[in-house]
Amino acid sequence: MAAPDTDSGIxxxxxxxxxxxxxxxxxxxxxxxMAVLDRPRRFNDIKRxxxxxxxxxxxxxxxRLERNxxxxxxxxxxxxxxxxxxxxxxxxxxxxxxxxxxxxxxxHSDEIRNCQESYDRxxxxxxx
Amino acid sequence: MAAPDTDSGIxxxxxxxxxxxxxxxxxxxxxxxMAVLDRPRRFNDIKRxxxxxxxxxxxxxxxRLERNxxxxxxxxxxxxxxxxxxxxxxxxxxxxxxxxxxxxxxxHSDEIRNCQESYDRxxxxxxx
Numbered sequence: 001m002a003a004p005d006t007d008s009g010i011x012x013x014x015x016x017x018x019x020x021x022x023x024x025x026x027x028x029x030x031x032x033x034m035a036v037l038d039r040p041r042r043f044n045d046i047k048r049x050x051x052x053x054x055x056x057x058x059x060x061x062x063x064r065l066e067r068n069x070x071x072x073x074x075x076x077x078x079x080x081x082x083x084x085x086x087x088x089x090x091x092x093x094x095x096x097x098x099x100x101x102x103x104x105x106x107x108h109s110d111e112i113r114n115c116q117e118s119y120d121r122x123x124x125x126x127x128x
Numbered sequence: 129m130a131a132p133d134t135d136s137g138i139x140x141x142x143x144x145x146x147x148x149x150x151x152x153x154x155x156x157x158x159x160x161x162m163a164v165l166d167r168p169r170r171f172n173d174i175k176r177x178x179x180x181x182x183x184x185x186x187x188x189x190x191x192r193l194e195r196n197x198x199x200x201x202x203x204x205x206x207x208x209x210x211x212x213x214x215x216x217x218x219x220x221x222x223x224x225x226x227x228x229x230x231x232x233x234x235x236h237s238d239e240i241r242n243c244q245e246s247y248d249r250x251x252x253x254x255x256x
Contacts, residue, residue: 010192014180018230019156025233026159028151036138052142069243084137085154090239097228101147104225109146112219115197 024068029053029061031098034070040086044077070094152196157181157189159226162198168214170204198222 012019029050036049047058055114062085065071070091076082087095140147147200152158157178164177175186191214193199198219215223 010166012160012164012179013175018234021237021240022159022230022233023156024240026154026156026229028147028154031150031154033237036140037136049139061157067244067247068240069247079234090236090243094232096228097225097232098230100225102150103153104222105150106146107217108221109149112149112152112196115218116195119197 021068025066025070025094027061029057029120030065030070030101033058033061033065034087034091034095035070035102037085037087037091039073040074041085042084046085065091134153139240149196152192153198153222155189157185158193158198159230161186161193162215162219162223163230165185165199165213165215165219168212170210170212174213193219 021051032050032053036046041049043058043062046062047055048051050058053061062071063072066073066085069088071085072088074084074086076084160178160181161174163172169177171186171190174190175181175183178186181189190199190201194201194213197216199213200216202212204212213241
């Protein structure tokens, strides 16, 4: 018989192999890069679509996505040399869960902002 | 008539109101905290379930989730005083998209790790 306070809810073990993966993919810029890769695109095209991203952050994000098998990097035989990025099948399969999350975010943005404002007002009132 | 190089793919404007929200919620610890909140839980219970999380990171994560309206914080009339956290309806509605993403991560961990190893081997070979 289980002890009465035993509770079978989720425990995330620190050696769970999915944890570092989650760390790698749960990231705003990764999600946005993958969303704009609806077809192969060049670096500058991606950069232009992600207004405000710096060269450095975009380069790091693309490298991480490539290392994780989500995107493919292809050097184009152009002059000057161009580089094109596209989703791999693995990356394609991640677009749907990312899409769900992004859709949720868009449709709940106002509600979340209202919560933030009310939280900040309350904190401000407590502190003054 | 549109210019031939006009391409109607996604552009993320830097003033898009969902962008800072995505930044707030696309975060490993937020996802894990929300996953363990299948019922109201106390701070120490949450901490124990997220092996390896520090007191500081968990406190910050809980505060951010509360500010974003995802969780509710309730001080319990116990001695010593306990604090319990539970999902709000808004938080509940985020569990499903998070669940999708987490499920994807678990089922593709091995594949991603293989990609990482192959990427690192190739880089190592190039550099030696």
